[in-house]
Every structure is written in structure tokens, then in C-alpha cells.
Amino acid sequence: MRTILARWRMMKACMLAALPVLCAALLSPAAHAGEAGADPESAEPAYKIDVSWPRAIPNNWLIGDVSSVSVDRHDHIWILHRPERLSPRDTQAGASPPTAKCCIAAPPVIEFDAEGNMLRAWGGPDQVEDWFDTPHGIFVDDEDNVWLVGAGPKDGLLLKFSSDGELLLRIGQKGAFLAADDPAMLGKPSDIHVDTARREVFVSDGYRNQRVIVYDADSGAFKRQWTAFGRTVNPGHFNVRDEDDLADDVEHGQHVDPLEKFSIVHCVAMIDGEIHVCDRTNSRVQIFTPDGKYLREIFFNRELGGLTGSTWDVAARPGHPDQMLVLDGSNSEIAVLDRHSGEVIASYLSKGHFIGQMHWPHQLAADRHGRLYIAEVSYSGRIQRFVPNMADDTVPEASLTATYIPKEDIDRVNSASPGGDRNIRVVDIGHENFALGVVHRGRTVDGVQLDRMQRSSAPAPACGRTGAASADGGRKGGIIHDGQTEAYYILSGGGTMFTDGYLTNGRHLELAELNGPTCIGTAHDSMVRAVKPGDVVIVPAGVVHGWVDVPDHVDYLSFRPSPDLLTAGWVNPALAGNP
DSSP: OHHHHHHHHHHHHHHHHTTTHHHHHHHHHHHHHSTTTTTTTEEESSSOOOOOHHHHHTTEEEEOOOEEEEOOTOOEEEEEEEEGSSSSSGGGGGSOOOOSSEEEEOOOOEOOOOOOOOEEEEEEETTTOOOSSSSSEEOOOTTTEEEEEOSSOOOOOOEOOOOOEEEEEEEEEESSSSOOOOTSSOOOOOOEEETTTTEEEEEEBBBBBBBEEEEETTOOOOOEOOGGOOOOTTTTBBOOOOSSSSOEETTTEEOGGGGGGGOEEEEEEEEETTEEEEEEEEEEEEEOTTTTEEEEESSSSSSSSGGGSSSSEEOOTTOTTTTEEEEETTTEEEEEEEEETOOOOEEEBBBSSSTOOOOSSSEEOOOOOOOOEEEEOOOOOEEEEEEEEEOOOOOOOGGOOOOOOOHHHHHHHHSSSSSSSEEEEEOOSSSEEEEEEEEEEEETTEEEESSSOOOOOOOOOOESSSSOOTTTTOEEEEEESOOOOOEEEEEEEEEEEEEEEEEEEEEEETTTTTTEEEEEEEESSSSEEETTTTOOOETTOOOOOOEEEEEEEEEEEEEEEESSOOOOOBOOOHHTTTO
């Protein structure tokens, strides 16, 4: 009892002092649980809590049970939570009229950036017809579509949304369940994986049905389904008990070996081209080809999963294609397994409510840096980030993924802030970051853009030469980016550019989200050249450039490799949902 009281006093002192790093050190499992989360080979925790993530959620919002988490191609983190699990005492500010200062239930779908800032939130019964009784699974595909499923008493739907929350596709229906093999309705589905290359969406279905089912990701048309060992789905095989109890293993009065069937099909994930399926109550992962051919199975904590089983979710371990991450919600354990032998390579086990512990961890996701995001249920109301702490935790550059920027994204940025210079995205490409910008310049005469609104600005430090200028008088609007190289691709319009030479009478600006430190002044001894659509201009860092004349307009893409100036993961607010 004294230990418990001492720990409570320590946690209270940490919270009052607002020292998260110290709190993490004092309250971490490694400090108080006998290295319960340790890698047995190194006696060091396989993962460590990142107390800096996420940051506080705005708008006086509160989240309920976080049932699911997904990391998108931009390393943004999406969660699906259950506002209905919040107590009325916790959401009194949302009453009409408010009966307390705190708090309001947050919308169920929330997007965070890699730094933990909330970017946008949407969803719920007020926005979506037939919203889920129990929100359960979220997946964001490589085209930024958001897929959701629910596992409530009447949830038989798979919904596809745009990243802004516009409903794009509805598969299945809500209501009384159909036969376990009926493609027209799911049965309390749990998880989703979208293979964009195949244009297919895989669903683990689920708490009632005992199958994996595949639909066309564009039309929603049914394609195929299978159950344990790749067998044909039996329409009469379905779970009839509550989600946290054993599945019924007696059919027609005959005992059925539970390992011959799926129990609760709790996850589906593609790792290195293979489909991994969590058979939760049976404490195993079965692995298939995308067409449903059975390959192998791996058990984890087979005799120690209790009534709820031990294989709740799986994910790829970035940079290690022969390994997978397995989440055991019963034991609050994250394990790194060999995908072929099932050997446990490392493990982090720590059950509890304190920082760095887990209470009914339900699903997990990993970003490209190997950081884990753990969603917790059973009135935990939180999402935590863990960073890898193993000897081989360096993620090689091969784990990086391609980034697609569709024309629609460029058009959205243009529409949201027409005119001027705007970055669209900043991407981590391994050895440096890389930005794509879009620039619009209106009619320009002698270096002055006529339709550009003049804005007052605070005094800026001087830059450029201070001695005598050349006899030509110079050209207005000359620019030098101290450390940022650019390459222009002219899309439309055209005009006359000047490059090279030097600047005088410049002002030094910090363009943090565009090109870093920049000097703007009068250019001298420059070369002049006309440019037209299809032309490419490469401007190294430190080189003067600008526009002499633009008869009507010029629009161009700007490609910007950036070693340390621009922040990876930055997304234009028009795409990220910021005001």
C-alpha cells in the first residue's frame, strides 16, 4: 500500500510541476516494473514512451475510448474514438445550456500531425447517416481516403470518406444481420486494409462473421472471401456471444475444434505483399496471399491470452520486412516477431494506467520512423506514442515511401490562396527533405507585380552589397535564397526572367515555410531570358533570380530539395484542414 501511495504522490507531483520528461523517467515501466517492458537480450525497454505526443486537443474537446489508429502517407496520425463512452459528467460543457466549464465530446475522427498538433476532426451521427453503434476500425489509404468500420450490435457497414469527411462510398448496411457469407452485409467488422495498387479493400469481418472479405475499392463490388486456412465461408458459422467471450464452438450438437475455425477476426494487414489476419481468441495470426491462399500461421502467447485472446492487431515493422509487430491487448504487450518462424525478437509489456503503461491496448500503427501509436479502450480515453529503443531500430532509407501529389491538391492550394508562392507539401526523402510549391505571378512590369496587394511589414535586417551599384540602375524584385535550391517547371503563361549577378539594398526575411532565409533587393549584372510553358529553370541556393516582365501571368511548380530548412511532414493548410 505504501508503494501505491508513494507512486500516486509522485504522479500528482509530476502533473502539478508540468515536467513531462521527468514524469516519464519516474513513472516509466522500466523504472518501476522490474524491466517488464525490456528486451531480454539487452535488459533495455524495447520501446520508450514519448511524453511530448500528442499535444493538447483544442476546443475544450475530450476523447473517449480510442478504438483504432492509422498512419497515412504523410506520417499524419488518424484516430477513431468513441464519444459515446464518455460519461455525461465529463461532457457538461456540451449540454444546452452548459452546466460546467468542461468539456465537449470531440468528433470521432481526428487527424494529428507528426508533432502531435490536431489538424482536423469530423464524423458522428450528426454528419453521417447510419453512423456506427460502436466505431471500431480506421484506415487511411495511399490516396488519402479514410475508411471506417463499426462493430456494434447492428453495424454491418464499411464507409469510405475523403480526408475532409465527405462520404464517397457505402458498402453493406446497418440492421439485422444476414448469413455469415452474404457479401451484402458485414457482421461487426473490425479492421480494414486498402491495397491501392490492386484497387481492393480487405476487411476483417469480424466479431460476428468469421471471414476476410474483399471489395473493389472504387465501386464497392464484392470480389471474394475466405475463412480460416483459406476455406470457403460457411453461412452458418458465426460468433453468437459477446465480443469479450469465447466464440460458440458447438454446432449441431457436435464439438468443433476451435482451431479449425476463425474466432474473432480482429485485424487485417498487408506486410511485404502478404495478408496477415488476427484470429484473436485463438491467439494466432494466419497469413495468406492476397487471393486467399493459406500460407502459414503463427501463435503468440498461446496459453496466456485469457478469454479475450492475445493477437489483437499486427503491423509491419518499418525497415524490417521479415518482422511484424503484434499487439496483445489482454496482456498489454507489444512484441516484435519473425514473420516466418514466429520467434519473439523483442517485447514491451506493461499493464496499467500510468504514463508509458497500457490499459487494454486495442490497435496499433507504426510511422515510417518505427514509432508506434497505441489506441486504448475500456474507458482509457487515450492514444500514446512509443519510440523504438532496440539496437536495430534505425530505419533504412529503403523504408521510405513514394508521395503522390494529385492535380486536385494543387488546385485546392491555388483556390484557397490564389496568387503568390505557396508550398504544397514537404516530404522526408531520407538524406534531406523535399518540398513542392506552386507559384502564380500576375502581370509584372519592370519587376513590379501590378495586381499584387502591398502589405506593410516590420523592419527587416539589411542584406546584399552596400557599395556602389552598377550603372544600369538594377532590377527590382531580385531574390536570393541563402540555402534553398529551386527548380521551376513552367505550367502556363510566361514572361522574362533575370538570373545571376548580385543584390543591393536588400531586406533579409525568414520565409520559414517557403525557402528559409531570403534576401530581397535590387539585382545588378543579371542575365535575362524569356521562358514559356514546358521550360525548366534551375536556381541554386545563393543565386539571384526574379522576373522582369510578365505580360499576363505565369504559373509554375517549384521543386525544393531542403537539407535542414523545411520541416518534413508539413502540409499546406488547404490540404491539412487548418483554417
